[in-house]
Amino acid sequence: MTDKELLYIEDVLGHEQFIRQMCNDASQRVQDERLRNMINDCERRHAELFSHFYSLLGK
Numbered sequence: 001m002t003d004k005e006l007l008y009i010e011d012v013l014g015h016e017q018f019i020r021q022m023c024n025d026a027s028q029r030v031q032d033e034r035l036r037n038m039i040n041d042c043e044r045r046h047a048e049l050f051s052h053f054y055s056l057l058g059k
Contacts (some may be wrong), residue, residue, distance in 0.1 A: 001056075012037055016050040036037075 001009075025042035027036045 006057075009056055012053050013050060016053065017044045020050065030047050 020043050023039050024048065027039040027043065030036050030039065
């Protein structure tokens with residue numbers, strides 16, 4: 001991978017971590033169970049994306 005590609009992946013990993021944290025914070029604040037489940041599903045999907053991008057680094 002080029003340095004530019006590695007910087008892109010690093011940036012994406014940071015965004016995915018941020019989105020996961022925002023989902024986690026939001027799910028703790030909402031009282032509606034259906035909405036909480038939807039937010040938790042969104043967090044799970046972003047965790048999968050994070051893992052996928054991290055695997056591109058060969059770690």
